[in-house]
Amino acid sequence: MKFTIPQEENMHPGHLACPGCGGALAMRLALKALGKKTMVVLPACCWSIINGPFPYSAVKVPLFHTAFETAGSVSSGIKAALDILGKKDITVLAWAGDGGTFDIGLQALSAAAERNDDFIYVCYDNEAYMNTGIQRSSATPWGAWSSTTPAAKEEPKKNIMDIMVAHRIPYAATASVSYPDDFIRKLKRAKDIKGTRFIHALVCCPTGWKCSSEISIKLTRLAVQSGIFPLYEVENGLKYTLNKPQQISPDNKLIRSYLGAQGRFANLSEKDTKKIVADIKSEWLRLLNKIEGNICIKQ
Amino acid sequence: MKQVFQLPPWAISTESTLYNKTGSWRNYRPVYRNRIPPCNNACPSGEKIQQYIDILNQEEGLYKAWKLLTQDNPFPAVCGRVCFHPCENSCNRSDYDEPINIHTIERFIGDIGLNEGFKWRLPRVNKKYKIAIIGAGPAGLSCAYHLRRRGYQSTIFEADNKLGGLLSQGIPSYRLPQDIVQAEIARIIKSDVKIHSNTAIGNEYDFDKLLKEYKTVFIAIGAHKEKKLGIPGAEHPSVIPALEFLYQLCAGKRVKIGQRVGIIGGGNSALDAARSVLRLGKKPIVIYRRTENEMPAILDEIQEAKEEQIEFVFLAAPERIIIRNNKIVSLECIKMKLGQADKTGRRQPIPIKGSDFKVGVDTIIPAIGEEVDTSFIPGSFLKVLDDTVSTNYEGVFAGGDAVTGPKTVVDAIGAGKKAAHLIHCYLRQVCLPVGASEKPVVFEDLNTAYFEHETRIPSGKLPLSSRLKTFAEVYQGYEKPQLKQECSRCFSCGVCNKCDNCFVFCPDMSVNKRAGKYEFDYDYCKGCGVCVLECPRNAIGLVQEER
Amino acid sequence: MKEVMSGNHAVSYGAMLSRAQVIAAYPITPQTQIVEMLSEFCRTGRLKAKFIKVESEHSALAACIGASIAGARAFTATSAQGLALMHELIHWAANGRMPIVMADVNRSMAPGWSIWTDQNDSLSQRDTGWLQFYCESNQEVIDTIIQGYKIAETVLLPVMVVLDAFVLSHTSEGVDIPEQKLVDKFLPPYKPQYKMDLNQTLAFGALVTPDYNFELKYQIQEAMEYSLTLARKVDKEFKRFSGRNYGLIEPYRCARAEIILVTSGTITSTAREVIDNLRKQGEKIGLLKIRMFRPFPAQEVIEALEDCKKVAVIDRNIGYGVGGILCQEIKSAFCNNARRPEIFGYITGIGGRDVTPDTIMEIVIDVRKNNKADNRIKYVGLRKLR
Ligand SMILES: Cc1cc2nc3c(=O)[nH]c(=O)nc-3n(C[C@H](O)[C@H](O)[C@H](O)COP(=O)(O)OP(=O)(O)OC[C@H]3O[C@@H](n4cnc5c(N)ncnc54)[C@H](O)[C@@H]3O)c2cc1C
Ligand SMILES: Cc1ncc(C[n+]2csc(CCOP(=O)(O)OP(=O)(O)O)c2C)c(N)n1
Ligand code: SF4
């Protein structure tokens, strides 16, 4: 199998991401998919560092660094300005971490989604506040170590997709850089839709996940395969489509090899692991139910 | 309103991060380094299997594939039919689903070469050196070919009137049609190789004389001396040794056999004899000392014999032939059981006392093995040295079945190739390495996430019903679409096939594609190793930076 | 064309005449009418702008920041809690040199809930890099918004136009609405040099190391200083087509005055009446109105006050732990000046308590009887609790 991804490179090397950063690759692929007519809105997150200090920038498109909680609101403002100035063919891309999305930026994002403002919002989810040194966020999974959950996080990960889908936005999807063809297809698809489009991309942060850098892609692939992070799309808050279903089998072995490769899960007891496996399986069934729910919807 | 030197009003970036040479962060450096695919490694003639499959996948043309293949093996059409394909046994794909059908691909390339009349471009002949080859079997012919590729002309002395050794004196045509064998041989001969057929060294031509005249000799006489059955009744005229039986068939002669033919042995000769008997309309019964698992015949043949419903009597050894009125009426056998494994790993058969039984047969074909006959070499015997081709005689080399005892076609071809190499070294007084001995890629080295499961495409095959009564070829090979599909299954183990993965997954844009090749940009590569792991075929290594 | 309108409507008209292109605002008493009227202007097409109905003031200013960096003229309006909620972005707009104009209707900060005026909300944003204008009338509101854009877009700093809750926001007066054609000539379309633009591919606001940051902040101060000169120029230019101007400060009947009251916002109008009466009675008393608070026009203030004997600064705000904020500013302006009047600080009208001519008279009487000022805060209208 050969991936057919756009050759156009809209990012420079020399950026400041850690070796093996999944978030860096995510931006690279996204900009390949969206092309040069894109403007990036970047709240505080690792990417604020990755893109380089003043007077440098790693992306070959305009980029605005903004306050941590404002990806949604600033994007709305930029899009409104572009509209009124008659520049209708520009894609505004809000690019935020899990902290900026699940936590501090949720209000602004929710409001923009409710207004169905016209931009693509990508949450690159590395499951903690990495910029500030691996503090837990509401995207940190149950049982994971972080510098503010020194034993383990005791609350489950927030389901951001459910939240966004509840806004009935035209398009919401999960995506993974481990599946570049799917990732790019989703961004291209999003580009062709009007309104708020939300992409939730799980990315590996080797530093924060305490794993070796070369398994960055492998881990997020395992996350998909094991059902921890299934790839799916939701149209208009109603129509669910599961992607790459033949890849997914939420089984014990895959989940364990995902957990086992990461130092942040090193403290899990056998009982903890069993709970995680059980939770993942039940979440997976929940998703399957939603997909089956499609049948009831007459469109 | 004052502004400071060239500063913009606020933090507005105008430059790119290219200033920041992140290559200095690196502790490990990725390097492209093609490794040895296990299939190539397993092929005794050293075919570059992965590479010709890749040529087909990249649609670079059959000629290119044929040229590459025949660099190592001048008999693709033959080997594509009869080789026991150790390449497939070691194919990494077998750990995933099923091995690549390499021999059928090879056969396709070989057949195309014959049909299209593909030709080699060989160097001019250097007449300074005289080289004699004894025996025109695969070993001898391969040696002649490989010498020719190096610019040497050789002279082959062959006892028989036909060339090909067991290819034309043993293997039946339902497996290997003679026109194929002869066409591939003709191509070698035409490339300027001298032939003296009907010239047995020892009989028609003295060995010492030959040695004086040629100085350099390659002995490739095969192993044709039948082992004796050595049981009472073995001298009866209806006891026909397998090689003789098959030789007659190959020569197109009619051999007189009865209705029920007992074939003793479990090797290729035994099965070929049995299947030939079947095709002559008689009933073959194969009697073997051990079980199916220990049979030395190649697996495909056992499979086909079973398909053809040939009767097997396992764990039985012949004791004596019972003859009445000068006719064989039955074969008395004793039952065996398997004991401890011997040095070769096969379990030894042990007779069970008093378990005699009879098998009703009127003809017996012993196929219990052949030995090498070097009696024509006067006064002494041949000793083969460590490299398996050189001998204790100066300028004399030996290979193929003549050295190993009955083995395989491709081993003989490989031996001929190696001999050509060593002869070259001997004549030029140089010592070139035979080949690198790196570790081939194993299945665990691969990243199979990028491979879909796909079943192996079988070769076309005659239906059972139409193959029992004729000597028509059983296997039909591929058509082009099947070829394409099967080639696409190849993992290309250890060798970059430009899948783009390293390029796609690099978070640092440090894989550049230039003129169809990949290069690392060490100015920026951080050495994360992602490309190394995501290369499906282990064509990238990681080496520690020296800093 | 003259029309009777409230201060809030004056704000809306000001934004409309300035042809704001993106508006993002969130309702809060006493600013709500601004949001409503601008929504209506956008709906009817009187104003060709995008109104983003955000979920908070925080997002309102964020959206304006986005609009501004993308090259549009952005407007917002808020009050008290809303302004405080914006705080992080107030800095963002200034440090990002975004010429946004915002109306702040002064309202006392909660808790407890209050909807009435005092200046603590806007003054607590005084060091953020925004220009601040305190308006006395609805006419001044509409005019200052138009002037505000002109200044902001030249110096690349945001402008806050402040008006008192209810006293202006909900009180109707006759307002002369400038002709759109003339406003357009005065205020051409916004054409920023740096913006989000596909041809420029700039990145805005990256990490700034200590190597550069000092200089970047210094440039803000430079721009602030320059805006004093510019604001004067713009004010004069404005007069040329409208017949009105305001100055950065306005000395009222200060000739040979021995006592000068200093005011800002609507207290000024009340004080004018008192001054008129006292002058009629022959008292040497005048009034100084502070219109521009940031940047603080210290030199003009010194020149206006240095010749008198006593200055009474009336603050409708408290810098807790210090005193009236305007008073502090004036005292520090005089600190290195050789000639210095006695400066008395009065705090009054907090939480929207009425400031009447009597309140002002109480102050005048107090100044008259004291010759030496001290740093004690004098409260006027404060009910004695014991
Ligand atoms: C029935 C049968 C079936 C087989 N099937 C397979 C198979 O399916 N796949 C496989 O890989 N292998 C098979 N083999 C084994 C394979 O044929 C041999 O291993 C291979 O042919 C050996 O090649 P060679 O060149 O060493 O010897 P040979 O093929 O035996 O050739 C030796 C040649 O030397 C000639 N010669 C001998 N003595 C002299 C002399 N004194 N002077 C001149 N010439 C002489 C002989 O006439 C002969 O032509 C089979 C063998 C048999 C008998
Ligand atoms: C209002 C505010 N609070 C806190 C911070 C400090 N801060 C910067 S980035 C960050 C965490 C970002 O986490 P996330 O969004 O997950 O992105 P990541 O760094 O993991 O890529 C925090 C807490 C801030 N910049 N702004
Ligand atoms: S998959 Fe291809 S390269 Fe790998 S061993 Fe098999 S034939 Fe050779």
Ligand code: SF4
């Ligand atoms: S990843 Fe693909 S393109 Fe890169 S080295 Fe490996 S085979 Fe070649």
Ligand code: SF4
């Ligand atoms: S993926 Fe890129 S940065 Fe990482 S080792 Fe390979 S070339 Fe270097």
Ligand SMILES: [Mg+2]
């Ligand atoms: Mg994060």
